[in-house]
Amino acid sequence: MNQQFPEIVVSADDRQVGGSHYKDMPMQPWDVMQAVLTPEEFRGYLKGNVIKYAMRAGRKDGSDDAGKAQHYRQKLAEMEGHHG
Numbered sequence: 271m272n273q274q275f276p277e278i279v280v281s282a283d284d285r286q287v288g289g290s291h292y293k294d295m296p297m298q299p300w301d302v303m304q305a306v307l308t309p310e311e312f313r314g315y316l317k318g319n320v321i322k323y324a325m326r327a328g329r330k331d332g333s334d335d336a337g338k339a340q341h342y343r344q345k346l347a348e349m350e351g352h353h354g
Contacts, residue, residue: 300345309349316346
């Protein structure tokens with residue numbers, strides 16, 4: 271008998287690419303930015319980081335820039351109400 275398990279979805283806020291330095295802070299920097307920026311400005315911040323990390327992917331030794339780009343894309347999707 272095969273059992274199907276629902277896909278476990280971890281929110282962008284619950285993970286960090288490349289360490290734990292932001293997760294260890296009382297408030298993550300993007301939470302502060304979201305609190306002080308307009309929704310449009312915050313979307314621009316997220317989109318800019320997606321572009322930056324996607325363009326840098328593979329160019330900086332030891333950095334998971336492709337993963338970081340995906341992480342910002344996930345946060346943007348969650349902000350816009352798309353979960354997946």
